[in-house]
Amino acid sequence: MQEITGHRLPVLAVDIGGTKILSAIISSEGEIITREYRLALADEGPQAVINRVLLAIDHTLDQSNMELCDLDSISIAAAGAIDYEKGIVTLSPNLPGWRDIPLRDMVRERFRADSWLINDANAAALGEHHYGAGRGVKNLVFITVSTGIGGGIIIDNRLYSGTSGSAGEIGHTTVDINGPRCSCGNVGCLELLASGAAIAREAAKRISQGDRSSLSEIMAGRIENITAEKVSLAAQSGDSLALEVIAVAAGYLGVGIANLVNIFNPEVIIIGGGVAKMGDLLFEPVRKEVSERAYQLAAQAVRIVPAQLGEDAGVLGAAVFAFQQGSG
């Protein structure tokens, strides 16, 4: 058991995603003292993003009138596979060019402060476990469904990160052996069938084929105008194409989650990420698939619930990770 015990100084936590960088100062009670966003502009490559991360740390300190000596440590969550022992981002599908970047020690050396590095979905799992939808739960799986699909696993109240830091790659499990080919090299991956990108792509494809939808005008002949969020809005207004597309994606998600339920027999599955904001449109078909597909005892034992911390889950979890490292 790794509990956060006693009074501790706050952690400066940074969450590096493919789109933006969120930095925050977080108390040992899980209170966000200050937060700021900036664009990641990940296409500019690793060094440019790293410079922005260092700048974000400086600026967050300034903004809060804090010094490094007022902090417990600096903790970074990054969208990529992590070598936890060495503190390295091994590679990242969402941060182009990132390969074997020793980010933990770069931060440690630049600021002369204790620092930590964790995968972003793993961090969100820890955040939800400690402060969100997974409080008090011993075994859970967190799934983030946004542009892609990722995950994090908590077993016996601890993050399980696997042998080379890539446990929880739920998005690239096969749900349809005859499905389309994924950029990861596999076929019929969950991410390819149930992510936000999949929802947007499928809606745009059907509109291009001439299916009627209130989204046709929004698309105006440009596929990139269709996003999962817009499909969700259309579905909420009763657009039948949008409803169908979401139901199909949610069905696939249900298959992937039923597999997790069979394998892990967890107490709770938490779904976060932008697509989870669809609410019952997503959760009802997912729960139905799981109750129909998963092994009866495991299906009865699991609760499938929305995440509670939104975009703060990553920084909160990065802070939990730092507090646990310090007390471990």
Added chain:
Amino acid sequence: MQEITGHRLPVLAVDIGGTKILSAIISSEGEIITREYRLALADEGPQAVINRVLLAIDHTLDQSNMELCDLDSISIAAAGAIDYEKGIVTLSPNLPGWRDIPLRDMVRERFRADSWLINDANAAALGEHHYGAGRGVKNLVFITVSTGIGGGIIIDNRLYSGTSGSAGEIGHTTVDINGPRCSCGNVGCLELLASGAAIAREAAKRISQGDRSSLSEIMAGRIENITAEKVSLAAQSGDSLALEVIAVAAGYLGVGIANLVNIFNPEVIIIGGGVAKMGDLLFEPVRKEVSERAYQLAAQAVRIVPAQLGEDAGVLGAAVFAFQQGSG
């Protein structure tokens, strides 16, 4: 960490399968002092099987000239879902009629000895972890491929049994969303496509359809004459139908294992059970699928190896479970 420390009295371990009951006395060093088999005759229902288990315990004690006071405890592995807290076999697909059987306390009361109850695939996972192919490994998944497909998960050197004792139900994960319906209610289950029963069924089906094979004579018009073992023997003699059937099943198994590799990022996957005796015929296509399908880092990290303990894995693991309970 639950280590077996210090000198301990031996455990009397019993492994109850759908076909046979194996009982053994096992030293704290993992040495099998005595073992005996008897048929389970599971079709006769729970009470008849339980009577045979109690008889097997008596007989094993007699055979070894040991008294109950010479034992640490009695530990039972059973083919079914287990409520670990209550020591109950909740239900079993392989033991007809078993539902909420308080087997641990029945044994405890009958023999007035400490007793323990564990799922048979979980026991085999513990056995292989302690004494077999998983020695010294922190995180592993054990898969047994025989008539059905089951599994057990070791995380951080400990058995992970899940919230209601059914973790590791790998056989009923979906690998083909458009596959055939399984008796569990799901569709396209791994067990339905890659188990020993699946191999025998597929070979018999193709022979019935007129495909040429050295197995045609053995079958002689009776589907039940074809077993996975016979298909394996035919394949080893170069029978092309047998080779094809095994390659297809192994391919499905590879898909299921690639999913496990993505989710768990384990150090080792151990494959046991009768079908694993096929050796390279099975392991080569499995390894190929995993290297093509699983996430690169995780695929590189994992070793996929045969089990080492054969039919003794269950009783050895049941003994480990007992020693851990005692010292926990």
